[in-house]
Amino acid sequence: MESFRNNLKDIIEDNHLESLIPSREYTENEQIYMRGYTQALEDMLEDFNASMDEFYKDVNNCSLN
Helix, strand or coil: CHHHHHHHHHHHHHHHHHHHCCCCCCCHHHHHHHHHHHHHHHHHHHHHHHHHHHHHHHHHCCCCC
């Protein structure tokens, strides 16, 4: 799971770098799509982090009941 999180962070960072220093010229529609895609990845990372925090909390609070 940590690997997934790291890959997601790397992809987001790559997308930010591509928007700052493009490897080619993008149309306005492509730029809008890339911003939306990057935002979706950031939202996914945020949700993943929240889910993992909850998961770790549940694992650490084991109960015999």
